[in-house]
Amino acid sequence: MDMARADSFRTSGSAGTAPTALPHGELRLLTAEELAEPAFLAQWERLVARASEPNPFFEPWFLLPSLAQWGAADRVVTKAWFHEGRLAGLLPVVRSAKYYGHVVTHATGWLHANAFCGTPLVAVGLEDAFWTDILAHFDRRARRALFLHLPLMSVEGPVGAALDRALARSPRVHYTVAEEARALLTGDCDAATYLEAAMSAKKRKELRRQHNRLAEEGVLAFERVEGDAGLADWTAEFLALEAAGWKGEAGSALANAPDTRALFEQSLAGAAAAGRLERLALRIDGRAVAMLVNFITPPGAYSFKTAFDEAFARFSPGMLLQLENLALLERADVQWADSCAVEGHPMIERLWRDRRRVVSRNIAIGGPLRRAAFRLLMAWETRSRTR
Known part of the structure; x- marks a missing residue:
């Protein structure tokens, strides 16, 4: 044509x-x-x-x-x-x-x-x-x-x-x-410098303690993946993790409806093919306790979906994963990241200091x-x- x-x-x-x-x-x-x-x-x-x-x-x-x-x-x-x-x-x-x-x-x-x-x-x-x-x-x-x-x-x-x-x-x-x-991540410093300015020494110490206690539960590993390697299994794991928590109980998890499940599966596959996908996870003995999906859209990024295992809530795995997500600041192609979170979100606004x-x-x-x-x-x- x-x-x-x-x-x-x-x-x-x-x-x-x-x-x-x-x-x-x-x-x-x-x-x-x-x-x-x-x-x-x-x-x-x-x-x-x-x-x-x-x-x-x-x-x-x-x-x-x-x-x-x-x-x-x-x-x-x-x-x-x-x-x-x-x-x-x-x-x-x-x-x-x-x-x-x-x-x-x-x-x-x-x-x-x-x-x-x-x-x-x-x-x-x-x-x-x-x-x-x-x-x-x-x-x-x-x-x-x-x-x-x-x-x-x-x-x-x-x-x-x-x-x-x-x-x-x-x-x-x-x-x-x-x-x-809503919470926005932006700045011209590295992740460590940003964290030091964003959180008090007392809170950073508490997060280190939670990280150490979580590591006592098994082999703690962090993964960051781009592209489509293992994507189908990763997507299914995310859907199951989200559905096992409060969203599943409320009927609002992506896996609760065929249309939202299909959207999640297809959009992640499409984002990977387009070079737009970044996946993060914290794992204990290979089992995901927190997962995060970013869409990388230079000069910005969008933090699309996150989920965590509520059985590990005392360790704040979602926040620990967000500490790893601060590496967005160090990407040459990303100047800002939109949290896609509602205004007043109790977790992300404690860490991401700016607003969009x-x-x-x-x-x-x-x-x-x-x-x-x-x-x-x-x-x-x-x-x-x-x-």
Whole structure:
């Protein structure tokens, strides 16, 4: 298939439309099947390589398994933005009436419970043009949506900054509906220096004591693995370890549902093939007592999932493994790591000192009447939050 031009793409099904011409480029609405076509995948990989901000949850090896599990039910359509014939932006979107427990029809960037960043992939240097075109597109094709909702957008990066500039250039009403600051690892020192600054001498001494006591339980070994060596067995071991703990009892472990199990298995295999996977484990006599999955997405990294054996909780194996994870600071290709943890997490925030702000934003789209109705929603939500 000739990918030299945006209009070389066919579209099908409910998403099938001709390319929409916009001020700076063209927009295609693509189904999951079209995203998986080899010619498009090649363009997608090139976009990943030149994206101004990394987001593993919108890379092919994660987004395609996600769409395979939930895309059809959620009726996801991916906005693929082309600039001068090259794929330069990508954002999966749904139209939904479910809005924080209320019925309000809107368009929203698509995420699921195991995807932790909603920042679109955008080619470096084209962030302003991308947002100008995306907002113009939703103005033209608002349909029944009252507004555009953008969840879990990073604040400090160039994509978020470009959105702020695009909103400042027009009278378009917008507001932040949710915000969190989650633990971030960053710094220009080695792991030992970072730990000394992050934790008191008393706490470091206690962790050394726990490490020594854990070593008395058997042969204690730490492993760090990249690539796919032994991956299937490692993945199964992680799923079993997580399911054996409180998440399994609560029904929220990845192994509790076929769709989340499949996502985990497929995304780890895809990340390994793409050179994005790092696996850490602490073992006693070969048995894992703590495990951790990192997605390495230079210049950042995302700490995706972790689990530990609750029978060894008195030794804090999860924290001991996080001490090993501080080696991320010493990687030349990683400048920061997102914990993907909820704000206020009792373990990781004791160690990772910085914070990454992510926000969920609502943005007015369409014509004057729609925007007037949006102002009413904004006023109602603002009052509700201040009560």
